[in-house]
Every structure is written in structure tokens, then in C-alpha cells.
Amino acid sequence: MDERRTDAGCATGAPGTGADGHVQGGRPSLIGEDAEGLARRLAELGVAARERGMRARQLFRWIYARGARSFEIMSDLPKDLRDALAERFELSRPQVLACAQSRDGTRKWLLGYEDGARVELVYIPEPGRGTLCLSSQVGCPLGCRFCRTATMGLWRNLRAGEILGQILFAKDALDDWPADRPGRQVTNLVLMGMGEPLLNYEAVRQALRVALARDGLGLSRRRITVSTAGVVPRIAELGRDLGVRLAVSLHAADDATRDRLVPINRKWNIAALLEACRNYPAGRRITFEYVLLHGVNDRPEDARRLVRLLADLPAKVNLIPFNPWPGSEYRPSSAERVRRFRRLLEAGGLEAPVREPRGRDILAACGQLASAPPRTRAA
Ligand code: SF4
Numbered sequence: 001m002d003e004r005r006t007d008a009g010c011a012t013g014a015p016g017t018g019a020d021g022h023v024q025g026g027r028p029s030l031i032g033e034d035a036e037g038l039a040r041r042l043a044e045l046g047v048a049a050r051e052r053g054m055r056a057r058q059l060f061r062w063i064y065a066r067g068a069r070s071f072e073i074m075s076d077l078p079k080d081l082r083d084a085l086a087e088r089f090e091l092s093r094p095q096v097l098a099c100a101q102s103r104d105g106t107r108k109w110l111l112g113y114e115d116g117a118r119v120e121l122v123y124i125p126e127p128g129r130g131t132l133c134l135s136s137q138v139g140c141p142l143g144c145r146f147c148r149t150a151t152m153g154l155w156r157n158l159r160a161g162e163i164l165g166q167i168l169f170a171k172d173a174l175d176d177w178p179a180d181r182p183g184r185q186v187t188n189l190v191l192m193g194m195g196e197p198l199l200n201y202e203a204v205r206q207a208l209r210v211a212l213a214r215d216g217l218g219l220s221r222r223r224i225t226v227s228t229a230g231v232v233p234r235i236a237e238l239g240r241d242l243g244v245r246l247a248v249s250l251h252a253a254d255d256a257t258r259d260r261l262v263p264i265n266r267k268w269n270i271a272a273l274l275e276a277c278r279n280y281p282a283g284r285r286i287t288f289e290y291v292l293l294h295g296v297n298d299r300p301e302d303a304r305r306l307v308r309l310l311a312d313l314p315a316k317v318n319l320i321p322f323n324p325w326p327g328s329e330y331r332p333s334s335a336e337r338v339r340r341f342r343r344l345l346e347a348g349g350l351e352a353p354v355r356e357p358r359g360r361d362i363l364a365a366c367g368q369l370a371s372a373p374p375r376t377r378a379a
Contacts, residue, residue, distance in 0.1 A: 027090045031168065032161020034210055035060045045084045055081065057215065063091060064216035067168060067177035093169040094119075094162070109173070111166065113138075117155050119194050121166045123174065123186070129223075130174075131188040134166050136204055137195025142229050144249070144262050146291055148325040149194045158195070160206035167217060179217050188223040192247070196264075198231035198238065208242050221245075227289065232268040235276040239284075246280055247287040247318075248273065252297050253305035261297070270309065277313055285314040291322050292333040292341060303341045307348030317345055317352040 030041060039056035047055055058076055062068040069092075071077070071085040094111035097118065101107050107123045119135040139152035167186065171177055176185040189211060191197040197204045208224060211217045226238055227247035238246065250270075252258035258265040265273075277286050288310065292298045306317065319342055322332040333341070338354055345352035 027088060029161055029165075030059070030063060030085075030089045030091060031165050032159060032163075032206065032210075034206065034213075041089065045081070045088065047081065059085075060213075061215050064164075064168075064210055064213065065179045065218065067171055067179070069093070069172070093172060094165050096169075107173075109169070111169065113162065115156075119158065119162075119166070121170060122193065123170055125185070129187040130185040131190055132167060132170050132186050133190050133193045134163060135193035135195055136163060136191050136197040136200050140195045141199065142196050142262070142264050144229060144251075146251070146261060146293060146322060146328065146330050148328070151327070152194075154195075157200040158203060160203040160210075163203060163207035164210055167211065187219070188225075189219060190225045190227065190247070192225070192227040196229055196231060197226050198228045198234035201234050201237065205241055208244065212242070212244075225287070229262050230264050230268050230273045232272050232276045236279060239279075239281040243281060243284075245284060245287070246277070247289055248277060250288040250306075250317075251291050253302045253309055257297055257302075261293075274309060274313065277315075285316055288315055288317045289320060290317050291320040292338055293322050294331040294333045294337065296330060298333040298337050298341050300340065300344055303344035304348070307345060307350060310350060311348075315350060317350050319345075319352055319354045321354065 030038065033041065035053075035056045038059045039052045042052045042055055042059075043049075055077065058074070062074045062077075068074060071082045071089075071091070074082055077085075094113060096109055097112045098110040099108065105125045109121045110118055111121055112118050117138040119138055121135065122133040124131045124133065135158065137157050138155035140147070140149045141154035143150045167189070171179070171186055174185045189208075191204065204226070208226075211219050211224065212221055221242065221244045224242075224244040225247050226242075226244055227249060228235065228238075229249045235246065238244070249262060250258075250273075251261050252265075253270075255265060255269050258270060280286060290297070290306070310317070319338065321338060322328075322330055324330070324332060342352050342354060
């Protein structure tokens with residue numbers, strides 16, 4: 001273990017949770033509001049209708065493009081408006097409960113909300129880019145057998161402001177403002193942390209619209225990936241509403257194995273899932289995540305079946321060596337079995353990189369996130 005506390009990350013978290021319309025410390029936070037929402041808030045303060053649109057756009061830029069944490073610094077807003085905003089609202093970030101930095105530079109923060117809910121946020125730096133792995137729910141209801149988060153069950157959905165609050169918090173911790181600065185550190189977002197994003201779709205959509213807004217966080221849709229275990233009816237909506245990249249947690253090449261590993265398969269099976277993928281807006285390659293479990297889904301026949309399944313899709317397969325966690329029932333495939341599986345996929349014409357495990361020493365790698373003892377109740 002090489003777990004170190006990172007003062008930079010830990011020191012920046014102030015008590016209080018950003019959330020759309022969510023009352024925090026007595027005042028609602030504006031984080032999570034889009035420009036229209038901000039205009040409505042300004043109306044509550046009595047800002048004249050003719051001014052509201054302009055003032056809302058100014059506020060939007062301050063919050064999401066410049067990372068303002070107080071109204072006081074919003075120098076192009078009139079002083080009396082700044083005072084009125086400070087009296088009624090706040091711009092706080094999630095509270096940092098713990099943080100760790102891996103040998104490979106990966107950082108993980110445990111963030112807390114007022115109701116006791118906690119999520120983990122992971123930042124993965126790589127040459128030329130930095131990826132933030134966001135959580136969309138506290139826990140997850142889907143019960144994938146190899147996933148540590150699944151042991152928590154679902155506590156609750158995150159609000160749009162809580163999802164955005166993770167991004168704002170990380171940018172504070174990484175000193176990554178303004179959002180459009182050259183060489184920025186947060187360039188990519190993946191919704192692959194805790195939770196199934198398509199089971200909290202409204203909040204995810206609102207948060208990502210702000211992330212994509214040119215005068216907001218200004219991220220490119222090609223650099224945002226939403227990962228689903230297979231909530232089939234929402235896949236088309238995601239493509240239509242946001243046009244971001246799609247990743248699918250596949251993990252098995254036949255329904256019997258997938259029913260066991262990814263139980264949502266019993267509701268929407270592999271055929272239904274792949275049909276939704278075929279209809280995802282053209283021109284975007286879909287990433288299929290495949291965690292390799294010794295003797296369960298890493299046999300040569302699994303690889304050959306996978307090649308046949310994905311033959312007519314613009315697909316890439318990310319092979320993920322299983323990251324064991326305390327109490328997990330599976331073993332990682334041996335290096336030789338991983339190599340053989342990869343060779344068979346490549347022989348079948350599929351790009352199949354083996355994802356280098358990041359942050360394994362701080363339990364921040366794929367499938368390892370959990371922030372509470374096991375619990376099975378769905379909220
Ligand atoms: S793998 Fe993803 S969808 Fe499955 S239980 Fe874990 S967090 Fe939920």
C-alpha cells in the first residue's frame with residue numbers, strides 16, 4: 001500500500017453540499033442550476049425580467065467556467081445583487097471526508113453529504129489528458145456480482161448539483177480554473193463510478209448539459225462517456241439528448257453467464273442490449289467493458305462468442321483485469337489467460353486493449369468503489 005493523504009485535495013473541501021435546489025446549511029445551493037434555473041432564482045430575488053437573462057448568463061459563467069465559490073468575487077454583478085444572492089443562496093462543494101493518492105498519480109476522494117450519504121470520486125491523470133470518474137448514485141441497485149459498490153445496495157440517487165459538485169470540487173483540488181485554461185487537467189469525464197447513470201437519467205442529463213455548455217465547463221461530447229450495465233430503454237435517449245460516448249458493461253458473451261454476473265440481463269438480455277447499441281447514433285464507436293474472471297468468462301469459447309456478437313458493431317473491447325476486494329468471490333484471470341483472450345479478440349478483428357489497473361493500491365480501480373459497509377436495502 002502506498003496510500004498518502006493529499007493535503008491539497010483534503011484542504012479544499014468545505015462543509016456543505018452543492019445540489020440543485022437542495023437546502024444546505026440553511027440556504028439552497030445554486031450548483032446544478034442551468035441558465036434557465038438561475039433566471040428563475042433571480043426572479044425570486046426581484047431582478048427585472050429584462051435583466052434576468054443577462055444576469056443568469058453572467059452567474060452561469062462565474063459558477064461553471066470560473067469556479068466561483070462566493071458571490072462577492074462576481075465583479076460584473078451589481079453589489080446589491082451580490083449581497084442578495086449571498087443572503088439567499090450558496091455555492092458550496094461536497095465535504096471531503098478522506099483522500100488518497102496512488103503511486104501512479106490516481107487520486108481518490110471520499111465525499112460526504114449532509115444526510116450521511118457518501119460517494120467516491122476518482123481522478124486519473126495520463127499524458128495529455130485527465131479523466132474524472134464520477135458517481136451518479138450513492139451505492140447501486142444492480143447487484144453485479146464482481147462489483148464492490150454492489151455490496152452497498154442503493155442508498156439514493158444523486159441530484160444534478162451533487163454530480164456537478166464532484167467536478168467543481170475536483171477542479172478546485174487540482175487548481176484547474178478557469179474551465180477553458182490551456183493545459184487544463186480535467187479533460188474527460190466518465191460516469192463509471194458508483195451507480196448506474198441511466199437509472200438516474202434526469203439528473204445525469206442536467207449535469208452533463210452544464211458540463212457540455214460552451215460558457216460552462218466547456219467539455220467536448222467526445223470526451224464524455226456514460227457507462228451502462230444495460231438499461232436498454234434509456235440508451236436511445238442518451239444518444240438523442242446528449243450524443244456523448246457510450247460504454248457498456250458487458251462482462252459475458254452468453255445470457256446464462258451474464259444473468260449471473262450482471263443481473264439486469266434478466267430484464268434486458270444481450271440481444272436487446274446489442275440492438276440498442278446498433279441504433280445508437282452512427283459514427284460513434286461503443287466501448288464494451290469486460291472484466292476478466294478466472295474460469296468464469298475468460299475461456300477461448302467466450303472470446304470467440306464475443307467476436308461473433310460484436311461483428312456488426314463499431315466496437316472496442318476494454319479488457320479489465322479483475323481487481324479483487326475484501327470478500328469478493330472471484331479471482332483475476334492469469335496473465336497468460338488475459339493474453340490468450342486478447343489474442344482471440346484481435347484475431348477476430350476487435351480492438352481489445354487491456355486496461356492498465358489504476359489506483360489499485362488505494363482501492364480506486366474499477367469495481368472497487370464502496371464507501372459504506374455492505375447493505376442491501378434499496379432506497
Ligand atoms: S458494476 Fe456498475 S452497474 Fe454493476 S453494481 Fe457495480 S456500480 Fe452498479
